[in-house]
Amino acid sequence: MTAQNAAYELLKDGILSGRLPAGSQINPVEVGAQLGISRMPVREALLQLEAEGLVTFGLNRRPVVTTLTPKDILELFEIRIALESLACERASTRMSSADFADLEAQLGRMDRAMPDARKWIELHDAFHDMIYDRAEMPRLSEGIRQIRQTVRPYLLMYIDAYKSFEMPGAEHTGLLNMLRSGSPEQARTAVTEHIRNTAASVVYFLMNQNVGTSAANPNTSQQLEGHKK
Amino acid sequence: MTAQNAAYELLKDGILSGRLPAGSQINPVEVGAQLGISRMPVREALLQLEAEGLVTFGLNRRPVVTTLTPKDILELFEIRIALESLACERASTRMSSADFADLEAQLGRMDRAMPDARKWIELHDAFHDMIYDRAEMPRLSEGIRQIRQTVRPYLLMYIDAYKSFEMPGAEHTGLLNMLRSGSPEQARTAVTEHIRNTAASVVYFLMNQNVGTSAANPNTSQQLEGHKK
DNA sequence: AACTATATAATTGGATACAGTTACACTTGC
DNA sequence: GCAAGTGTAACTGTATCCAATTATATAGTT
Numbered sequence: 001m002t003a004q005n006a007a008y009e010l011l012k013d014g015i016l017s018g019r020l021p022a023g024s025q026i027n028p029v030e031v032g033a034q035l036g037i038s039r040m041p042v043r044e045a046l047l048q049l050e051a052e053g054l055v056t057f058g059l060n061r062r063p064v065v066t067t068l069t070p071k072d073i074l075e076l077f078e079i080r081i082a083l084e085s086l087a088c089e090r091a092s093t094r095m096s097s098a099d100f101a102d103l104e105a106q107l108g109r110m111d112r113a114m115p116d117a118r119k120w121i122e123l124h125d126a127f128h129d130m131i132y133d134r135a136e137m138p139r140l141s142e143g144i145r146q147i148r149q150t151v152r153p154y155l156l157m158y159i160d161a162y163k164s165f166e167m168p169g170a171e172h173t174g175l176l177n178m179l180r181s182g183s184p185e186q187a188r189t190a191v192t193e194h195i196r197n198t199a200a201s202v203v204y205f206l207m208n209q210n211v212g213t214s215a216a217n218p219n220t221s222q223q224l225e226g227h228k229k
Numbered sequence: 230m231t232a233q234n235a236a237y238e239l240l241k242d243g244i245l246s247g248r249l250p251a252g253s254q255i256n257p258v259e260v261g262a263q264l265g266i267s268r269m270p271v272r273e274a275l276l277q278l279e280a281e282g283l284v285t286f287g288l289n290r291r292p293v294v295t296t297l298t299p300k301d302i303l304e305l306f307e308i309r310i311a312l313e314s315l316a317c318e319r320a321s322t323r324m325s326s327a328d329f330a331d332l333e334a335q336l337g338r339m340d341r342a343m344p345d346a347r348k349w350i351e352l353h354d355a356f357h358d359m360i361y362d363r364a365e366m367p368r369l370s371e372g373i374r375q376i377r378q379t380v381r382p383y384l385l386m387y388i389d390a391y392k393s394f395e396m397p398g399a400e401h402t403g404l405l406n407m408l409r410s411g412s413p414e415q416a417r418t419a420v421t422e423h424i425r426n427t428a429a430s431v432v433y434f435l436m437n438q439n440v441g442t443s444a445a446n447p448n449t450s451q452q453l454e455g456h457k458k
Numbered sequence: 459a460a461c462t463a464t465a466t467a468a469t470t471g472g473a474t475a476c477a478g479t480t481a482c483a484c485t486t487g488c
Numbered sequence: 489g490c491a492a493g494t495g496t497a498a499c500t501g502t503a504t505c506c507a508a509t510t511a512t513a514t515a516g517t518t
Binding site for chain 1: 311
């Protein structure tokens with residue numbers, strides 16, 4: 001593996017897991033030292049992450065973990081609806097019975113992972129990816145995957161807040177049944193509802209947490225806590 | 230302007246204008262020399278262009294201009310339909326009369342640019358951007374812009390082939406009228422039709438040209454074209 | 459003590475040097 | 489003439505060095 005890739009993986013994992021929260025400043029030299037590499041490959045990894053929307057170059061091109069406002073997140077969910085509707089619609093006419101068996105198995109796995117939110121999300125995303133793969137639109141799948149990734153840290157915040165949160169298992173069974181019916185229209189509405197529900201919960205939660213409202217101001221980044229003038 | 234940006238602009242313009250056709254190998258040293266800079270900023274520009282889909286790193290990570298098959302292009306058009314439908318729908322409820330006046334003016338400008346295909350496309354894209362800006366979904370607008378960009382070289386090939394090609398001016402007036410009616414559903418169907426028409430023409434043309442079928446993949450010498458040379 | 463000016467450190471963009479790898483051309487033997 | 493082997497040139501990845509910019513700390517002034 002190249003140094004660039006190592007930096008990419010480290011940073012991406014840090015951001016997606018929430019270990020590097022939104023607004024965190026990233027120091028290329030520091031990251032490089034952590035991996036025993038120079039800052040050049042880190043710099044390149046940051047460029048890639050910026051393209052994916054996970055990192056933003058702030059004032060003076062200093063890299064920070066992207067901060068999303070509830071409005072941003074709502075927009076991303078709306079885009080997901082448009083994209084996943086299409087993917088679901090196309091997939092619905094291309095599913096085999098073997099696919100349905102795989103998806104059932106995946107739902108089982110999700111149920112069994114239930115207490116572990118991160119594990120559950122992993123399996124949940126894989127469940128959707130399995131469906132969208134059947135749409136045979138690789139760029140569409142990739143786009144969906146990327147948006148889901150961008151929102152993930154905020155979804156984790158939401159789930160972490162409600163430890164005893166009940167995952168919408170029933171919704172997925174419903175979605176699967178709609179797909180089994182073979183009706184593209186029903187598949188589309190099912191997935192639309194599914195995403196809209198998640199969006200509503202997450203955005204409502206974030207607005208009450210005041211996430212990404214004051215933090216959007218660069219001056220209030222948490223990194224500044226140490227030197228209070 | 231930074232060296233990285235200069236390289237980015239040069240390469241992007243080259244690709245979008247068709248001066249660097251699909252499959253062209255890009256030599257970072259060469260590009261750097263052309264701008265009086267080293268290959269490092271060029272390398273970084275290439276990373277950004279890869280993220281946008283305009284450049285691909287081929288065997289041994291050598292950068293080449295991305296080659297799209299007709300299938301890829303069809304997929305991109307389908308995604309555009311999903312995204313632009315949403316944008317149009319949202320925009321339709323947010324348009325002011327001043328916006329409509331601006332759009333009318335833009336249509337006039339497009340008509341007057343008529344013989345110059347590149348100029349026309351520029352104005353045409355701006356016309357659509359003006360509408361989508363009203364959707365107030367910046368990421369959506371950006372995504373649409375990016376996909377349109379990716380397809381542009383192929384659209385130009387199509388237009389260049391039919392010099393006397395009649396631009397679909399009437400369709401845009403129709404779209405504008407649908408927007409004026411204020412019905413999101415009608416706006417959605419109008420833009421869907423509009424894009425689908427373009428997609429059909431361009432993809433049909435490209436398939437007959439055998440663009441990106443055998444040349445795209447050195448391994449596969451398949452010919453998918455309907456022998457209509 | 460607060461304010462300002464200045465020195466110093468940190469950070470970024472970029473060039474260059476160097477190692478490892480791959481492609482290419484040129485033998486050399488058949 | 490052609491296949492295989494070999495040496496060379498080109499290319500990529502990366503570290504390091506330098507310059508310019510920006511932030512931080514320090515010292516002096518009031």
